[in-house]
Amino acid sequence: MESKNYKIKRSFISNEEVKLITEWVDTIDFKSRESNYYITEFSKELKGKSHMFDISDTPLTNYITTFQSASEVHKEELPDFLKSIIKRVADEMGLPTDNSFVQVVDMNKGGKINAHYDVSKEGYINYKCNISVVAEDYNFYIDKDVFEVKATDMYCFEASLYKHWTDAFSSRRIFLSIGFLTPYSLLGRTDEDPNVRLSKRIEKYFMKKGEK
Numbered sequence: 001m002e003s004k005n006y007k008i009k010r011s012f013i014s015n016e017e018v019k020l021i022t023e024w025v026d027t028i029d030f031k032s033r034e035s036n037y038y039i040t041e042f043s044k045e046l047k048g049k050s051h052m053f054d055i056s057d058t059p060l061t062n063y064i065t066t067f068q069s070a071s072e073v074h075k076e077e078l079p080d081f082l083k084s085i086i087k088r089v090a091d092e093m094g095l096p097t098d099n100s101f102v103q104v105v106d107m108n109k110g111g112k113i114n115a116h117y118d119v120s121k122e123g124y125i126n127y128k129c130n131i132s133v134v135a136e137d138y139n140f141y142i143d144k145d146v147f148e149v150k151a152t153d154m155y156c157f158e159a160s161l162y163k164h165w166t167d168a169f170s171s172r173r174i175f176l177s178i179g180f181l182t183p184y185s186l187l188g189r190t191d192e193d194p195n196v197r198l199s200k201r202i203e204k205y206f207m208k209k210g211e212k
Contacts, residue, residue: 047111
């Protein structure tokens, strides 16, 4: 049963789109940079590469993409097929695209996503829609929920409000993590929501850690 904490769309992308994405991922130039405390903790067991693309290139997305990226942030034009997928995601989920970005993660065998919250800014929720491109079937954990994900599935959730993680993978995994910085009100949240208040404390914690 689908929880209110996430939404899942089975077989969201086609096999042809899987092929296009995989071929494109293999061409992306990875330029590492010095990581902050947040990224260091998040990527300890990633065993792969994470590429960040700042789609909107606004002050808000500049802050989030720089903070959450272990490599130089890309600002070049995305391929047409990927822009089409992102538009489909936004239309399907009813999300605003004025502050959006996409993280492309390519993990090797044995890699996993450690438990974490995504960072956001006051007034906004970092809402993520992750698309499994290449992967074995796996469990995704979000707060107290766990559900199975298959290749081509998309799952969406408030990534700055709920802790989330995976187990280790036994094969290569590629996924797209499309971020939409969404005002509280559009997701039925307020400043007084307990999850929002926790999100604010988490952001302050990592900002302080990053200063050390």
